[in-house]
Amino acid sequence: MTGALLIAARELAERRTVLIAALVAGCLPFASPLFPGVRIDQAADARDAMALILAVSFSLGVALLLGATIVGRDLSEGRLGFDFSRPLGGGAIWAGRFLGALVTTLLVLAVVVLPTSLVGGGVFSSSLGDLVRPWSLALLGAVLVLLPLVHVVSIAFRSRSAWLGVDMVSAVVVLLVIGVAARRLFNAFAIGDLRLGLLVVGVVAILALWIASAVQVAGGRTDLRRGHRLQSIVLWSALIGTVVCFDGSTRWVVSADPGDLTSAFAVPAGRGDWAIVGGEARGRGDFAPAFLMDAGTGRFIRLGPALSMGNVHNALFSADGRRAVWLKVSGPRDLRTDTFFADLDRPEPRPREALITFSNPWIGVALSEDGRRLAALADGLLSVYELESGRILGSAKVAGPEKNGRPVLFFAGADRVRVVVFEHGIEIYEYQISSKRMEKTGEGSSVFARPSLSFDRRHDRILVRDLGGSRGSEMLDGRSGATLATFPTSEGGTKRQGHRFLNDGRIVFAERAGEATRLRVVSVEGQERSSIDLPVSGEEVWLGGEASPGKLIVAHGPRGPHVAGEASTILLVDVDTGEVREIARGLFPLMAFWRGTEVPAPGGAAARLFQSGDAVVYLDPIAGERSVLAGLPPSGSMQ
Amino acid sequence: MSGEVTPIGVRHLTVRYGSRAAVDDVSLAVPPGGVYALLGRNGAGKSSLVRCLLGQQKPSSGRASLLGLDAWKDRAKAMRRTGVVPEDPDAPPGMTAPRIALFCSKLYPSWDAAGVAERFRRFEIPRDVPFGRLSKGQKGLVSLALALGHFPEVLILDDPTLGLDVVARKALFEELVSDLADRGTTVLLTTHDLAGVEGIADRVGILRGGRLVVDEEMETLKQKHAATASALEEIFVAVTGEDAGGGR
Numbered sequence: 001m002t003g004a005l006l007i008a009a010r011e012l013a014e015r016r017t018v019l020i021a022a023l024v025a026g027c028l029p030f031a032s033p034l035f036p037g038v039r040i041d042q043a044a045d046a047r048d049a050m051a052l053i054l055a056v057s058f059s060l061g062v063a064l065l066l067g068a069t070i071v072g073r074d075l076s077e078g079r080l081g082f083d084f085s086r087p088l089g090g091g092a093i094w095a096g097r098f099l100g101a102l103v104t105t106l107l108v109l110a111v112v113v114l115p116t117s118l119v120g121g122g123v124f125s126s127s128l129g130d131l132v133r134p135w136s137l138a139l140l141g142a143v144l145v146l147l148p149l150v151h152v153v154s155i156a157f158r159s160r161s162a163w164l165g166v167d168m169v170s171a172v173v174v175l176l177v178i179g180v181a182a183r184r185l186f187n188a189f190a191i192g193d194l195r196l197g198l199l200v201v202g203v204v205a206i207l208a209l210w211i212a213s214a215v216q217v218a219g220g221r222t223d224l225r226r227g228h229r230l231q232s233i234v235l236w237s238a239l240i241g242t243v244v245c246f247d248g249s250t251r252w253v254v255s256a257d258p259g260d261l262t263s264a265f266a267v268p269a270g271r272g273d274w275a276i277v278g279g280e281a282r283g284r285g286d287f288a289p290a291f292l293m294d295a296g297t298g299r300f301i302r303l304g305p306a307l308s309m310g311n312v313h314n315a316l317f318s319a320d321g322r323r324a325v326w327l328k329v330s331g332p333r334d335l336r337t338d339t340f341f342a343d344l345d346r347p348e349p350r351p352r353e354a355l356i357t358f359s360n361p362w363i364g365v366a367l368s369e370d371g372r373r374l375a376a377l378a379d380g381l382l383s384v385y386e387l388e389s390g391r392i393l394g395s396a397k398v399a400g401p402e403k404n405g406r407p408v409l410f411f412a413g414a415d416r417v418r419v420v421v422f423e424h425g426i427e428i429y430e431y432q433i434s435s436k437r438m439e440k441t442g443e444g445s446s447v448f449a450r451p452s453l454s455f456d457r458r459h460d461r462i463l464v465r466d467l468g469g470s471r472g473s474e475m476l477d478g479r480s481g482a483t484l485a486t487f488p489t490s491e492g493g494t495k496r497q498g499h500r501f502l503n504d505g506r507i508v509f510a511e512r513a514g515e516a517t518r519l520r521v522v523s524v525e526g527q528e529r530s531s532i533d534l535p536v537s538g539e540e541v542w543l544g545g546e547a548s549p550g551k552l553i554v555a556h557g558p559r560g561p562h563v564a565g566e567a568s569t570i571l572l573v574d575v576d577t578g579e580v581r582e583i584a585r586g587l588f589p590l591m592a593f594w595r596g597t598e599v600p601a602p603g604g605a606a607a608r609l610f611q612s613g614d615a616v617v618y619l620d621p622i623a624g625e626r627s628v629l630a631g632l633p634p635s636g637s638m639q
Numbered sequence: 640m641s642g643e644v645t646p647i648g649v650r651h652l653t654v655r656y657g658s659r660a661a662v663d664d665v666s667l668a669v670p671p672g673g674v675y676a677l678l679g680r681n682g683a684g685k686s687s688l689v690r691c692l693l694g695q696q697k698p699s700s701g702r703a704s705l706l707g708l709d710a711w712k713d714r715a716k717a718m719r720r721t722g723v724v725p726e727d728p729d730a731p732p733g734m735t736a737p738r739i740a741l742f743c744s745k746l747y748p749s750w751d752a753a754g755v756a757e758r759f760r761r762f763e764i765p766r767d768v769p770f771g772r773l774s775k776g777q778k779g780l781v782s783l784a785l786a787l788g789h790f791p792e793v794l795i796l797d798d799p800t801l802g803l804d805v806v807a808r809k810a811l812f813e814e815l816v817s818d819l820a821d822r823g824t825t826v827l828l829t830t831h832d833l834a835g836v837e838g839i840a841d842r843v844g845i846l847r848g849g850r851l852v853v854d855e856e857m858e859t860l861k862q863k864h865a866a867t868a869s870a871l872e873e874i875f876v877a878v879t880g881e882d883a884g885g886g887r
Contacts, residue, residue, distance in 0.1 A: 006745055014733040079725050084695045085723035086746050089715045221714075222695040 007096025090218025355390025732771025
């Protein structure tokens with residue numbers, strides 16, 4: 001330690017002229033008011049800014065110079081033998097020389113800033129203060145990197161040995177691996193993971209540079225080539241090992257499977273057992289993977305980051321449940337959106353890329369019932385594509401939807417795409433693919449301030465429910481928009497809590513009046529057929545899917561859905577007989593969040609998937625058996 | 640110092656640069672108080688051998704030792720008791736001789752500050768001229784003063800008179816002889832100055848192409864070549880088959 005300090009002091013003394021030059025440079029900012037274009041009221045800022053610029057450039061320049069000469073020049077000029085002929089350890093010689101260089105650099109920085117700081121408060125109290133503080137850390141980091149980096153490069157070039165080739169090849173390999181691994185995380189929207197990974201690689205790189213320089217001095221001594229060889233071995237072993245680990249860790253991050261999910265969500269298909277499952281994965285930081293998963297068998301397909309699909313909002317299933325389609329953006333900075341699909345009726349479904357690309361993900365999409373055609377609505381232009389070939393089957397401008405809310409679109413049969421725009425009034429457009437004709441088929445006005453739309457299975461009828469004050473509902477014709485029926489609440493003070501189109505076209509409303517909660521069943525024609533009182537007192541009610549035709553999943557709990565996921569009770573209600581049976585507790589039906597444009601078939605994943613805390617749970621409503629599909633359920637909830 | 644310990648020892652030392660052997664299986668030993676002159680033409684391997692002895696270069700094989708310590712592994716320990724005069728004086732160029740001496744004084748517990756100052760005075764070393772601006776002869780004499788400043792048991796001199804003028808060379812050898820007479824320091828010196836070492840060396844080694852072709856007592860060597868050569872230089876030429884070259 002003493003030896004190192006002695007050498008550091010000697011190095012500092014030898015470079016006192018640099019400090020004198022820094023002091024002279026520190027006085028130059030006082031001439032800045034004389035510069036052309038500097039107003040009198042800007043003099044202080046101009047002086048401070050110049051001091052900052054000089055301090056940064058001067059200290060970085062000194063760091064560069066010292067890094068290149070602190071050992072390298074003495075070594076190549078045969079002067080390092082003086083230290084090695086003394087009773088000084090190699091480590092002390094290295095530490096002393098680098099400590100001397102580091103202190104010299106920092107002193108230069110301080111000395112350049114000092115005169116300006118002593119006058120008029122200086123940079124640390126002026127308007128530039130906020131700029132200085134964060135960047136001073138960056139400058140310190142730059143000095144800590146520059147000194148050993150320039151030293152290492154200097155040694156490599158001074159030695160003129162074949163190891164220079166190894167250095168160059170290794171540097172290229174390291175940069176390539178970092179680039180590939182970083183790009184992998186970036187495209188996976190794992191920006192936090194990327195920052196952490198690069199921070200670790202950066203810290204290891206800085207440590208490796210310092211250690212390599214120490215080994216070069218202490219192990220190579222006055223033998224330049226041996227020192228270079230040792231330096232290269234240490235540096236590249238550490239760096240290549242680190243970047244290989246970084247690359248491996250990024251592969252590991254993006255290779256998460258459903259079993260790794262700790263907090264899961266799911267979007268079930270309308271028919272069959274497939275669902276889009278996504279969420280946070282164990283040890284993966286901010287990478288949130290999404291999967292196409294068969295809830296019945298556990299088979300899955302990796303879809304990539306959930307964020308690339310707008311948190312799976314841009315994923316949908318065909319009504320027959322045989323095809324899944326998802327739209328993915330290329331990356332956080334590249335909004336080009338590509339279309340992928342998978343045929344779920346194959347023994348080993350695989351993701352396939354359709355030749356359909358959009359400029360951004362902010363589009364409305366719909367899939368034909370057989371999944372062969374995709375309709376997309378963006379910027380008022382409706383386009384219909386054939387998924388297999390990517391061929392565009394037709395497109396047409398939809399009048400005016402861009403000035404309204406986000407329109408709803410769906411296939412009405414294989415040849416027609418219907419666009420419903422509903423904000424202050426309703427407008428319905430229909431595009432016939434075969435004739436390539438777009439026509440406005442209906443319009444009307446709504447009395448509701450906050451309407452919510454849902455459709456029957458064939459999209460022949462639209463149920464408009466007011467989320468505002470009236471809580472009323474009305475049924476419209478799906479093509480013309482004509483009012484078919486209105487459904488006022490059954491009595492004063494009744495709060496309508498939800499509704500569901502059944503697969504056969506009937507509608508079930510959930511209502512609460514005081515402490516009583518009931519289901520009202522409405523026929524296809526819009527006439528009330530029955531009312532079923534639920535054994536529920538003063539609680540919220542949510543409607544799930546149909547476990548089998550006419551048998552509806554109903555959840556009730558004390559408060560909102562996030563709490564109710566743990567506290568809710570699941571009932572199976574036979575809407576034909578009025579029988580009510582409790583089948584589970586602690587679950588919340590995912591169907592409660594189902595998009596209103598489709599009606600799922602009875603008995604599929606839509607009726608069997610539930611949220612339980614951070615887990616997605618598969619429940620057989622008839623047998624009452626449950627299993628965790630993904631995520632971590634609350635402890636004890638699976639008993 | 641234990642009488643059993645060889646102050647300067649080299650055993651089967653080989654130094655390779657790629658496929659070329661600069662030092663090829665050299666063994667030698669200098670007993671306590673001995674003065675060993677290692678001779679050889681430029682590129683014969685003298686400096687490589689000296690660097691190994693000083694622990695500054697790792698030999699490809701074999702071992703060099705100073706005062707019984709492994710020169711590579713225990714370099715710092717060995718240097719506490721060793722003085723070194725390099726071929727090219729290598730002190731920090733921006734420091735004056737007194738400041739260099741001050742720096743060294745903090746590294747050696749037995750530093751003789753007065754003795755070093757006296758030598759500087761005797762050698763007429765300017766007090767306020769940085770080392771880098773001294774003449775080659777002055778630099779060599781400063782190096783010798785520093786090397787002797789801590790009463791070393793071993794002194795290694797790597798061609799210390801190279802490039803020195805007659806006066807500086809004379810001063811250096813006089814100082815060396817004086818120190819040897821006073822304290823019996825063990826010395827290994829490489830040199831081209833054959834006449835200079837003739838009076839002080841008691842053993843001579845000659846390196847040729849990296850191999851130690853002669854390792855004899857000075858007197859024995861002279862007797863062996865008495866018929867053909869009377870001076871060390873003539874013996875050197877006879878052994879190496881060529882002129883010593885470069886050194887004089």
